[in-house]
Amino acid sequence: MQSSEVVVQDTMDKPACQICRKAGLEEMLVQSAFWEGERLVVVEDIPALVCRGCGERFYDDETAIRLDMLRGTGFPAGRAARQMNVEVFRLPEPGSSGDG
Numbered sequence: 001m002q003s004s005e006v007v008v009q010d011t012m013d014k015p016a017c018q019i020c021r022k023a024g025l026e027e028m029l030v031q032s033a034f035w036e037g038e039r040l041v042v043v044e045d046i047p048a049l050v051c052r053g054c055g056e057r058f059y060d061d062e063t064a065i066r067l068d069m070l071r072g073t074g075f076p077a078g079r080a081a082r083q084m085n086v087e088v089f090r091l092p093e094p095g096s097s098g099d100g
């Protein structure tokens with residue numbers, strides 16, 4: 001098995017990923033989930049740099065501060081932009097192969 005490394009050179013103005021060291025961070029709006037006590041809340045439209053290689057997300061300082069501010073509010077329900085249903089799963093039984 002041989003993997004070919006592709007070096008991308010057209011990313012002069014974009015920082016390289018600090019995790020996998022590959023270039024190609026892309027500016028995107030992402031969602032992130034946070035646990036607030038027993039509640040799970042989702043924040044959407046967060047500007048982030050997303051690595052095409054490993055999927056790691058990086059936030060700039062201002063975005064991180066704004067996220068901290070939002071988390072500091074405790075996510076009051078009345079200020080939620082919208083509601084979404086979240087499906088909850090459990091791990092399969094230990095030892096089950098899943099093909100039975």
Ligand SMILES: [Zn+2]
Nearest residue numbers: 017020051054
């Ligand atoms: Zn990466």
